[in-house]
Amino acid sequence: MILVFKTTVKTKTDVERIDKALNSYLGTRKWNFDLEDCDKILRIESESAKPSVLRSNITALMKNSGFECAELTV
Numbered sequence: 001m002i003l004v005f006k007t008t009v010k011t012k013t014d015v016e017r018i019d020k021a022l023n024s025y026l027g028t029r030k031w032n033f034d035l036e037d038c039d040k041i042l043r044i045e046s047e048s049a050k051p052s053v054l055r056s057n058i059t060a061l062m063k064n065s066g067f068e069c070a071e072l073t074v
Contacts, residue, residue: 003054004041005058005072007042007062008040009035009040009042015033015035018062021065025057025058
C-alpha cells in the first residue's frame, strides 16, 4: 500500500527538519517527498495492517513538526 499526503513542506531544509522524526516512526518503511509537485507530496510505502492508524499518526507527526499534512485519496 502506498499512502500519499499533500504537505506544506517546501524545501530540502524542511525535509531535513522532519527526516529524523519520520525515520524514527516509520522504521524500515520507504518514504519520500516530491518537492517538484505543487502539493509537495509525501509518499509512504506501507504493509501496515492498520493504515488508518498510520495515516492519523503521520498527520500528527507532521503537525507536531510544524507542517500541515492531509491524505490525498483517489
